[in-house]
Amino acid sequence: MFLFHLNEPLICALCACAGRRNRCGADAVLSTVSTRSFRLTDVRKQAANNGQDLAWLRKCAIRCAGYEQRESDKLMPPKISDVARLANVHPSTVSRALDPTKRSRISDEIVARVTKIANDIGYRPNAVAASMRTGSTRTIGVVVHDVNDPIYPPLIKGLEDAVLDTGLMVMLGNGGFSADRASGLVDRMIARAVDGIVLATTVLDDPLVEKCLAAKIPTVSMVRYPRDGSVTSVVNDCVSGMEQMTQHVIECGHQRVACIAGPQTSSAGHNRLIGVRSSLHRSGIDLPPEFLKITDQPRMEAGYAATMELLSLATPPTAIICVNDVVAMGAMRACRELGVSCPEDVSITGFNNVAFTEFVAPGLTTVAVDFQRIGDLAGRALLSEIEGKCPQKNIQTVPCHVVSRDSLRVI
Amino acid sequence: MFLFHLNEPLICALCACAGRRNRCGADAVLSTVSTRSFRLTDVRKQAANNGQDLAWLRKCAIRCAGYEQRESDKLMPPKISDVARLANVHPSTVSRALDPTKRSRISDEIVARVTKIANDIGYRPNAVAASMRTGSTRTIGVVVHDVNDPIYPPLIKGLEDAVLDTGLMVMLGNGGFSADRASGLVDRMIARAVDGIVLATTVLDDPLVEKCLAAKIPTVSMVRYPRDGSVTSVVNDCVSGMEQMTQHVIECGHQRVACIAGPQTSSAGHNRLIGVRSSLHRSGIDLPPEFLKITDQPRMEAGYAATMELLSLATPPTAIICVNDVVAMGAMRACRELGVSCPEDVSITGFNNVAFTEFVAPGLTTVAVDFQRIGDLAGRALLSEIEGKCPQKNIQTVPCHVVSRDSLRVI
């Protein structure tokens, strides 16, 4: 009777929920079903009027909503108090017995008993609850532009390997060259209380760095650093790498040297251009404006577009120094489309020596950077920040060197 | 006086800690300093005997241990009760006002006031605490072999893009071809109460799948599936892809066709070999044992080693069908070292069409797989599992097709 009166499906939903553990009651139902609103009190009252109780209501709900209590509802994972009860000790004793660093305070007999029972019933400490109390999630956040950029996988792997033994997990976010998206990712990481953050998207003046710092989260930057050095950074030596490369190009006899540079807002893009400029300048070679292409997002398309322009100049360059390998690939594609031969007609160089550059045709002359090692060092740096022994914010530089292949020829 | 008696540095550490918030007390000190053990009670007692209190002890500690209270200790991030106090409402009201799905139950005026104050003081809900209550961390775990394998980045990116709008974050783990490491990663993910897990390392009989299922965590497999179909899987059509490729090789006139296959414990490795076999069989071409190399870890070194063996046969194959592109790269390297020309002397094909295969020399003929899409579909599948509307465990197949380049030639 009153079932119809009170909107049948609603009651069903409510009762079904009531049968579950710690889930939606009136509030939740109200927010999902907006047609009608009521209180559990009211339902109870009416049920009582009819001489029925909630159990009856629930049975009815199961029937009419086709709801069956799910297995996951009845079988919750064992918790520390379960172990404690079975081992006939206090939960705190279980906690200590299972923590290797505190085990010594507990008698061997109890440690053995607790360990056995924990294993037997498959007890796994709930890390969320532990984080709640300890304030540490044993998780770090890593922000990159896009894992598809081949420099990131070795960085990520190096990082994970460095922190794995300490029990840390890696939360990954792809900022996708969008400051907003990256910022949102960092917000979520902070909300999730990560123990530290590694930024691989840092620009010279980076609001994200400030955000992490403001949240008092240990932060490390890799591959790029902020202008103010406010966080420890692990980078490769871009100036030196590009100087070596440019020097090499010059030694190969090139005089008309173009450069497809990266965004000048990032230390890497900035320093690489500095390297090119300083080497050219030292050799008295000019870098005319039409030979300098600055890209915002140093990706393949950018390399392609810039090269199309460079090669259509009245006197095109004989060598194009690209800010990275991916841009160089784009440059090669442009050459191919224009029927310009590399390296016969134009030499192209890259930077980073990402995977498979040795297999491209012609083999790409580039600058080898040990990203795995940078990731590893960044991981270690973050670990010491997390442990509170932050010696000093600094910039660690990993050297890099030219790898000669075929895309650069002697003229 | 008693300071010396009780071991000075110990007291210092203790007192310093006592000045901090919710951190190490006697227990913690005891576990780190094993030389001597004592109780705070005792210290208090002695301090009282000396007519001193803890505050004095602490001052002394700061002096002698050089400990200064850290900023992070005094300035904790604002919490919901801070907002509530400032807005002069109950924390529960703040919680509801800030939750868009429940905002409707709160008066506009309070929503506005609470929102403003929350913004002003930079309140960010503590996701860990929320997880504690709701049981959901809004985080999913992803397990791959190694991000450096170029098939994984697009999978990961596709996945992240698919779930990003729902507020989920991605926790990444590199199993590194080690069952133990992968298992440990999954354990940690489960302990951290991820809302779901995506496995990209699935083998036909996979204990990891069972582990996830046993933990009652929504699980999806991508690129590979378990034999029993116990989890929804999103894969590319390996049988068909390899059939197409093999057919193509045959149509190019090859009769002596070798195959470097992947591990037969994975559905991908297994099905690709099936594809090769079925196509060869249909054309009446034999696959003699010496032409079939099965690798455990289908990586570059494996492709290299297998090819060295194949090419040193008395009558070597004219075409080598590789289980994937990376193996094919290894095969090409072997050719180069042996002075065997590809494709003049031997044709090589890959699978996956990973980034940059078009740039290698010779351009790799391979099978294009849309990994980004697979990642996307896996993400969507996981979302519906998480939302509880799991229609049916199934295998979603994404088609793939041959991409002809230069590494396969007509003979």
Place this chain on the structure above:
DNA sequence: TGTGGCTGTGCAATCGATTGCACATGATGC
């Protein structure tokens, strides 16, 4: 035989947000 230190364990508070439920007040219908 006390005094003091050490060992092993229990008690209970705590982390911070969420939410089931109650309830006061205002609105509406008969």
Place this chain on the structure above:
DNA sequence: GCATCATGTGCAATCGATTGCACAGCCACA
């Protein structure tokens, strides 16, 4: 003017592990 119903807010329990502190019992040394 009396039932109902709707609205908006507060109260307090809860999630599960950790840990500061207390304390009982034991041992050793004086």
